[in-house]
Amino acid sequence: MKQSLGAKTLVFPTPVLIVGTYDGAGKPNIAAVAWGGICCSKPPAVAISLRAATYSHGCIVANQAFTVNIPSVSQVHEADYVGIYSGRSENKFEALGLTPVRSELVHAPYIQEFPLVLECKLIHTIEIGLHTQFIGEILDVKAEPAILDAEGRVSVKKLRPFSFSPSDHGYYEVSEFVAKGFSVGAKKQ
Amino acid sequence: MKQSLGAKTLVFPTPVLIVGTYDGAGKPNIAAVAWGGICCSKPPAVAISLRAATYSHGCIVANQAFTVNIPSVSQVHEADYVGIYSGRSENKFEALGLTPVRSELVHAPYIQEFPLVLECKLIHTIEIGLHTQFIGEILDVKAEPAILDAEGRVSVKKLRPFSFSPSDHGYYEVSEFVAKGFSVGAKKQ
Numbered sequence: 001m002k003q004s005l006g007a008k009t010l011v012f013p014t015p016v017l018i019v020g021t022y023d024g025a026g027k028p029n030i031a032a033v034a035w036g037g038i039c040c041s042k043p044p045a046v047a048i049s050l051r052a053a054t055y056s057h058g059c060i061v062a063n064q065a066f067t068v069n070i071p072s073v074s075q076v077h078e079a080d081y082v083g084i085y086s087g088r089s090e091n092k093f094e095a096l097g098l099t100p101v102r103s104e105l106v107h108a109p110y111i112q113e114f115p116l117v118l119e120c121k122l123i124h125t126i127e128i129g130l131h132t133q134f135i136g137e138i139l140d141v142k143a144e145p146a147i148l149d150a151e152g153r154v155s156v157k158k159l160r161p162f163s164f165s166p167s168d169h170g171y172y173e174v175s176e177f178v179a180k181g182f183s184v185g186a187k188k189q
Numbered sequence: 190m191k192q193s194l195g196a197k198t199l200v201f202p203t204p205v206l207i208v209g210t211y212d213g214a215g216k217p218n219i220a221a222v223a224w225g226g227i228c229c230s231k232p233p234a235v236a237i238s239l240r241a242a243t244y245s246h247g248c249i250v251a252n253q254a255f256t257v258n259i260p261s262v263s264q265v266h267e268a269d270y271v272g273i274y275s276g277r278s279e280n281k282f283e284a285l286g287l288t289p290v291r292s293e294l295v296h297a298p299y300i301q302e303f304p305l306v307l308e309c310k311l312i313h314t315i316e317i318g319l320h321t322q323f324i325g326e327i328l329d330v331k332a333e334p335a336i337l338d339a340e341g342r343v344s345v346k347k348l349r350p351f352s353f354s355p356s357d358h359g360y361y362e363v364s365e366f367v368a369k370g371f372s373v374g375a376k377k378q
Contacts, residue, residue: 001334002301002306002331002332002333003331003332003333003334003337004329004330004331005329005330005331005332005341005343006329006330007232007233007326007327007328007329007330008233008327008330009227009229009230009233009234009235009327010227010305010307010330010343011204011206011225011226011227011235011257011259011307012204012259012305012343012345012348012350012363013202013203013204013350013351013352013363014202014204014226014227015200015201015202015203015226017200034227035226035227035228035229035230036200036226036228037200037203037204037224037225037226037236038198038200038203038223038224038238038355039224039225039236039238039317039320039322040198040224040238040317040318040319040320040322041198041224041318041319041320042318042319042320043196043317043318044196044197044198045198045317045318046198046200047226047228047236047322049227049228049229068200070200070201073367076367076368076373076374077368077373077374078374079374080368080370080371080372080373080374080375081374081375081376082374083370083371083374084371084374084375085376112191116199116201117191118199118200123317124315124317126313126315126324128228128229128232128234128312128313128324129229129230129231129232129234130229130230130231131228131229131230131231133228133229133236133324135315135317135322137196138196138197138198139196140193140194140195140196141193141194141195141196141197141199142191142192142193142194143191143192143194144191144192145190145192148192149357152194153356153357154194154199154201154354154356154357155356155357156201156352156354156356156357156359156361159201161201161202162202162367163202163345163352163363164370165343165345165370166227167342167343167344167345168338168342168343168344168345169369169370169371170345170366170367170368170369170370171366171367171368171369171370171373172345172363172364172365172366172367173363173364173365173366173367174201174202174352174361174362174363175361175362175364175365176361176362176364177359177360177361177362178262178265178351178359178360178361178362179265179266179269179359179360180358180359180360181269181272181353181354181358181359181360182269182272182273182358183269184265184266184269184360185265185266185267185268185269185270185271185272185273186269186270186273187270187274
């Protein structure tokens with residue numbers, strides 16, 4: 001018998017997306033976003049939700065662009081820091097010793113030290129409530145060669161991504177291979 | 190030096206959301222959705238993207254409601270099956286021996302055997318391209334007592350959720366605890 005937990009934001013796994021933007025003065029900023037994910041295949045698009053009160057919200061509205069940077073477990077300290085402090089009062093790249101790289105495709109910076117980055121052009125803005133959802137068309141994905149497998153695809157084992165639990169607020173690694181998709185559930189011939 | 194992979198749908202981790210709906214004849218249906226996630230805290234809301242060609246797309250439009258069912262690793266076979274076959278030609282609940290439970294809050298079924306379910310009322314529909322994004326307000330979350338910790342919160346260790354890799358199409362378990370959020374990255378006092 002299931003137990004009611006109330007109306008809560010519980011989805012597993014939930015990602016940890018570090019969103020890069022420039023502010024009006026050209027200062028690079030980063031924010032941590034757990035409310036997001038891919039939302040369309042053609043055009044390839046990613047959705048991220050931010051509260052209007054955040055510094056990054058205004059930067060996205062102003063520049064119509066952002067990057068999404070995916071951290072590895074070794075960067076959990078940096079990712080958590082980004083989620084705790086505001087770019088309104090400091091330059092988080094400087095505070096963390098991270099290097100902002102100017103995207104050549106959109107007016108937004110990405111993080112040189114993070115293994116995987118998406119460069120996005122804003123295509124939809126949806127006011128839901130406390131959060132505004134920004135949908136960005138993914139113009140390019142850039143990866144460190146060290147996270148790619150022999151076929152040039154991103155390897156989960158090498159990337160070592162982690163998830164945020166909206167329940168206990170812990171970070172958990174995505175690691176063990178379970179099964180092959182579009183395969184393990186196929187009817188036996 | 191980062192390598193360009195092109196404009197691709199690469200976010201890690203990406204969830205495996207099993208979406209429950211009724212069709213026009215009242216037949217319960219389930220679809221597998223990897224493009225989705227939480228998108229707002231107030232109201233609590235979840236976004237899922239489906240192609241217009243899918244059977245579930247029409248069911249959501251007709252009923253303005255859906256459920257999101259989160260599988261555990263032991264249900265990877267069922268989740269993958271749901272993603273391979275269409276509800277247009279069969280009743281996937283029957284094919285998999287799963288039990289549809291009629292939600293008392295929305296006109297949609299959830300899966301009795303799955304450990305965690307969200308009951309959602311459609312509040313926004315965004316046409317992005319190949320995919321339509323449906324945003325549902327989460328009216329309630331129901332969980333099996335077995336996945337809750339001593340404080341009544343969903344435990345990642347007990348739920349054992351898994352992720353879909355948009356890169357190699359593998360399923361990977363979310364397991365090892367890495368660090369405490371809003372804590373590991375805090376400045377030392």
